[in-house]
Each structure stands twice: as C-alpha cells, then as structure tokens.
Amino acid sequence: MPIINVQLLAGRTPAQKRALIRELADGTIRALGVAEQSIRVVLTEVAPEHWGVGGATKAERDEGTAR
Secondary structure, three states: OOEEEEEEEOOOOHHHHHHHHHHHHHHHHHHHOOOHHHOEEEEEEEOHHHOEEOOEEHHHHHHOOOO
C-alpha cells in the first residue's frame, strides 16, 4: 500500500488539494501499477510561521520583516 506524505504551506483551496491528491494517485497508479484503492495520500498543511526559509520564517519573508 503506497502512502504518500506531502507537506505544504497552508492556504491552498480545497479544489487545489483535491487536484493534487488526484494527480498523485494517478501518477502512482501509472508508476507502480497498483490499484487506486490501495493508495493513501496525507496532506499536512504548515502555517507560514512554522515554515523556515533560510534563517527566517515564511511569514516574516512575506511581511518583509526577515533579516
């Protein structure tokens, strides 16, 4: 059973997340030849203040307060 874990910044729409899950499942079916029902996709959304880019958070970079 393939389990696909994806971490992404919070803020995507439900439609975007559904599309991502669909694409990941379709690609896994093509690449591994497994049944769709055996695929699990877990999306973990991370708040921008919990996502580091270099020495600053994504939120700080977006606000322009990163050093």
